[in-house]
Amino acid sequence: MDRTDIKILTILQEDASLPVAEIAKRVNLSQTPCWRRIQKLEQAGVIERRVALLNPQAVGAALTVFVEVQTDDHSADGLARFEAAARALPQVLEVYRMAGEVDYLLRAAIGSMAEYDTLYRELIAVAPVKKVTSHFAIEKVKSSTAYPLPPELARGRGAPREPA
Numbered sequence: 001m002d003r004t005d006i007k008i009l010t011i012l013q014e015d016a017s018l019p020v021a022e023i024a025k026r027v028n029l030s031q032t033p034c035w036r037r038i039q040k041l042e043q044a045g046v047i048e049r050r051v052a053l054l055n056p057q058a059v060g061a062a063l064t065v066f067v068e069v070q071t072d073d074h075s076a077d078g079l080a081r082f083e084a085a086a087r088a089l090p091q092v093l094e095v096y097r098m099a100g101e102v103d104y105l106l107r108a109a110i111g112s113m114a115e116y117d118t119l120y121r122e123l124i125a126v127a128p129v130k131k132v133t134s135h136f137a138i139e140k141v142k143s144s145t146a147y148p149l150p151p152e153l154a155r156g157r158g159a160p161r162e163p164a
Contacts, residue, residue: 001041004029005041005046008041010149011023011026012047013145013146013147014146017050020034056109061109061110063110063116063136063137064108064140065110065137066105066137067104067106067108067120067135068102068105068133068134068135069105069106069129069131069132070101070129070130071103071104072127072128072129072130078127081126082126082127084126085123085126086104086106086123091108091109092106092107094107116134120134
């Protein structure tokens with residue numbers, strides 16, 4: 001990836017709905033070369049997909065809960081059962097298999113404690129679970145879907161910065 005690709009990615013992470021003509025203008029390219037670069041970034045798997053980010057309150061999912069799960073069955077079959085069940089729950093937005101004391105960390109979006117109780121019951125019903133600890137978010141202080149890009153390229157420099 002070169003500086004132009006980094007600029008395109010930065011723009012798309014801010015607003016993927018922009019027309020190619022606007023992106024091309026911002027990176028000083030004509031439309032066709034800009035479109036080709038975006039296509040190559042998609043084909044290479046750098047751009048996985050483009051989505052709309054919704055307001056959780058507007059869709060009845062304003063309560064964020066982080067769920068730590070310790071499973072009781074660490075066999076391949078037991079882990080696969082738990083992972084399949086967690087992936088199938090629409091309220092579960094992210095599932096991470098962890099290192100350390102917790103086997104899985106889930107981020108879920110729900111509308112009420114009753115919905116959380118249903119989610120909890122569905123999770124523990126599918127695979128042996130040793131422990132479930134839930135943490136409810138009081139306030140979202142920062143939220144971003146944008147990954148940090150190499151600063152030396154995003155700033156248009158050819159070489160990495162020296163550490164301070």
